[in-house]
Amino acid sequence: MIEKKYSKKHEWLEVNGNIATVGITVHAAAQLGDIVFAEVPVVGKSFKKDEAAAVVESVKAASDVYSPLTGDIKESNQAIVSDPSLVNKDPENSGWFFKITIKDQNELKDLMNKSDYEKYATENPN
C-alpha cells in the first residue's frame, strides 16, 4: 500500500514512480456537500504547483482543485465527469481527478502525511 500525501488545499495524492494520482480529500468532499459537477483537465496540459487544474461544484458553490505538483496531465477521470456524485461516495479512491507527471521530486516534501493532514483539517476546516 502506497502512503498518500496531502496538500494544504485539501487534495490528496498517491505517488507511483514519477506519476501522482490527485483527488480531493474525504474531508473536502464532506465540506462541499452534494457534488453535482466535475471538470477535469485535458491530457497533455501542463500545470505549475498550486495552479487550478480542475473544478468541482456542489449544490452550494464551485471550487477549484489545485495541482499540488508541477507536471503534465497523463490521464483524467472521465467517470467523475459522467457521475459527479462518485466524488462524494469515494473521494480518495475511484473519485480521483487526474494523474500528473512529477517534474520536481522536491515538491513532495511540502506535502503532509495522513496524521498531519487530519490535524491540519480539524484546525483549518475550509
Add this chain to the structure above:
Amino acid sequence: MSAANAELKQTSKTSLYEFHKNSGAKLVNFAGYEMPIQYQDGIIQEHTHTRNSIGIFDVSHMGQLKIECSSSIFPYLEKIIPLDFSSIKNNQSKYSFLLNDKGGIEDDLIVTKVDTGIKIVLNAACKDNDAKIIKDSIGEGFTAVLRDDLSLIAIQGPKAVDAMEKIFKDISKLNFMFGNYFEYNKKKIFITRSGYTGEDGFEVSIKNEDVQELTQDIMRVSDAKLIGLGARDSLRLEAGLCLYGHDINTNTTPVEGALSWAIPKTKKEKGGFLGDKIILDQIKNKPKKIRVGIKPEGKIIAREGTRIFSNDQKEIGHVTSGGFGPSVNGPIAMGYVDYEQSKEGTKVILKVRENMVHGVVSKLPFYKKNYVKN
C-alpha cells in the same frame, strides 16, 4: 479594525436555533441570522424530500409586520405597494412589492388582509428599512409593528396538507393564497396556504414559545424533515421564483423582473404609485431588459454573475441566480437579457470560466406543480 468589529457584531438567532443545532444543522450567517443551510441529509435529499413528501422550513428571520388599521389606510399603502387593496378579500394574500420613486423594488413581499388590518411578510435583510418606509408613508395615525414575538415556519410538499389537517381541523379547505386563524395551545395563530417552493403548503405564524412544539408535532404526525436554506434556494429556483437582492433589487422594476402579473389591471391603467410613470411606460413600450429562465445545455452550472451572449457573440445580459436543479436533474438559471433576445427558445451562450456553454431561454417555472383550488 472594521473587520474585527464586523465579526463582533452579534448575529440574531431564531427561536428554533437550539433545535436546529440539535438536529444536526450546518449553520451560516444569512441576513444577520444564524440559519441552517442544510442538515445531515444534505441539500439534494432535503430538496427531493420536500418535492415527494413534506419539509419544514424555519423562516422566522423574515419580517412580520402588522398594521392595525381600517380601509382608510389603503390610499397610503397603495402609493408604495401597487395593489388594489379594496378588491382584496378578507384573509386573502397577494404577492407584491415595495417600490421606490424610480419604480425599483425595495423589497418583494406578501400582503394579507385580515379583519383587524394588514399583515405583511418581508425579507429579513430588508425588513427594518421596509418598516421605516411603510411607517413614513402611512403617517402617525396607524400603528405598524414588526412582530419579533412571532416565529414563521413553512410546511411544504405534497404531504403537507394531510399532516396539517391532523393538527388543524379543516385546514385542507383553505385555498392557495388564503389564510385563516386556527387554535394551537389555546392560542390563536394565523396560517396561510402559501410558500416559496413551488409545492402546496402552508406558512404558520406562531408565538416564539410555541414554534418548537408545533414543529415537533408536525414531525410526529408525518415524515416531515427539517429543510435548510440550501434546498429552499434550489426549490424556489426550480419554481422560477425570485430571490430578492439577486433576481430583483432597487434597480429593477417589476416589469423588468417579469413580475407585472402581480400588478392589478386598474393600477396598470391608472398608476397612482411610486415610479408609476416608468413602470407604465415599460408595460406599454417594453423594457430594455427582462428576467428570463435559462436552461444551460450539459452539466456546467452557470452561477450568479455569469455573462450571457447572443448566438452572434454580443453580450446581452447576466445570470442573477443559477445552480443545480435536483428535480430537473441539471443546471438551471435565471437572468436578465436584452428584451429582443428574451423570447422563449432563443439560443444564448453562457461564459463559465473558459467554457462557452450553449443555453436556451426557457419558460418558467422549470418545475411545475398545481396549487390547490377547492
